[in-house]
Amino acid sequence: MPSHRYRDVYRRVEVPLTTRRWPEARLTSAPLWVPVDLRDGNQALPEPMNPARKRRLFELLVAMGYKEIEVGYPSASATDFDFVRQIAETDLAPDDVTVVVFTPARRDLIERTVESIRGIDNPVVVHMYTATAPVWRDIVLRQSRSELLETVLGGGRDVLEFAGDLPNVRFEFSPEVFNLTEPDFALDVCNAMTRLWDAAPDRPVILNLPATVEIATPTRSSTCT
Numbered sequence: 001m002p003s004h005r006y007r008d009v010y011r012r013v014e015v016p017l018t019t020r021r022w023p024e025a026r027l028t029s030a031p032l033w034v035p036v037d038l039r040d041g042n043q044a045l046p047e048p049m050n051p052a053r054k055r056r057l058f059e060l061l062v063a064m065g066y067k068e069i070e071v072g073y074p075s076a077s078a079t080d081f082d083f084v085r086q087i088a089e090t091d092l093a094p095d096d097v098t099v100v101v102f103t104p105a106r107r108d109l110i111e112r113t114v115e116s117i118r119g120i121d122n123p124v125v126v127h128m129y130t131a132t133a134p135v136w137r138d139i140v141l142r143q144s145r146s147e148l149l150e151t152v153l154g155g156g157r158d159v160l161e162f163a164g165d166l167p168n169v170r171f172e173f174s175p176e177v178f179n180l181t182e183p184d185f186a187l188d189v190c191n192a193m194t195r196l197w198d199a200a201p202d203r204p205v206i207l208n209l210p211a212t213v214e215i216a217t218p219t220r221s222s223t224c225t
């Protein structure tokens with residue numbers, strides 16, 4: 001493989017090695033597993049799932065015992081929107097299953113996402129994502145760090161405006177391609193979001209740190225606290 005053609009991650013984004021605490025941490029209880037197949041897997045297929053296949057997969061995930069399931073990207077297609085409406089209008093999701101919906105930090109799409117979850121009695125998580133890694137900032141979003149922080153906070157404020165008063169709804173944020181984002185910037189964005197969404201024990205905010213494309217072993221980020 002011609003690996004010499006590519007710059008490795010250590011030369012793209014610096015991760016300062018300071019105190020090493022995470023490598024010693026151990027899981028002491030089972031984690032909460034959250035499948036995202038109905039979103040990510042759906043988009044990756046050459047022919048996206050139709051409503052019947054989405055429903056079959058959802059029922060399988062429920063039967064397997066998952067208690068939190070990302071059910072789709074409702075602003076991206078009628079199929080995904082309608083599937084979330086089906087959950088709202090039927091008893092497809094058992095009461096103890098949390099329903100997660102995925103949205104970019106764009107006001108019109110956040111509004112559409114919140115429209116899709118109206119009337120769902122289950123706990124719901126609105127999961128907002130934005131690319132924070134420099135290569136996406138420069139090439140796709142064309143925003144500086146401060147501009148991007150404002151985009152994310154703007155999306156966070158829109159989420160609060162549309163869904164802040166829904167008692168069963170809490171929030172999640174993903175700085176996309178976390179493993180290619182400067183740690184100090186990822187930390188600034190995540191701290192700003194937990195402050196904005198007023199994270200508290202009775203309404204915790206989830207921070208998902210996605211390694212969208214694996215570029216190094218997990219030990220690379222294990223020192224970031």
Ligand SMILES: CC(=O)SCCNC(=O)CCNC(=O)[C@H](O)C(C)(C)COP(=O)(O)OP(=O)(O)OC[C@H]1O[C@@H](n2cnc3c(N)ncnc32)[C@H](O)[C@@H]1OP(=O)(O)O
Nearest residue numbers: 039040043073075076104105106129130131140141151212
């Ligand atoms: C790992 C993952 O699953 S990540 C999710 C990846 N999957 C997908 O994105 C597939 C589903 N998405 C889609 O089908 C489309 O993006 C849609 C339908 C949701 C929106 O389509 P469009 O309105 O055409 O938007 P498009 O994706 O081209 O982006 C439009 C603008 O939003 C911006 N944008 C894109 N993503 C985000 C984001 N997460 N947060 C904020 N802004 C964003 C783009 O930079 C672009 O900005 P510009 O208008 O200033 O150039």
Ligand SMILES: CC(C)C(=O)C(=O)O
Nearest residue numbers: 129174176177210212
């Ligand atoms: C966008 C986020 C949440 C993701 O799934 C990824 O980057 O893989």
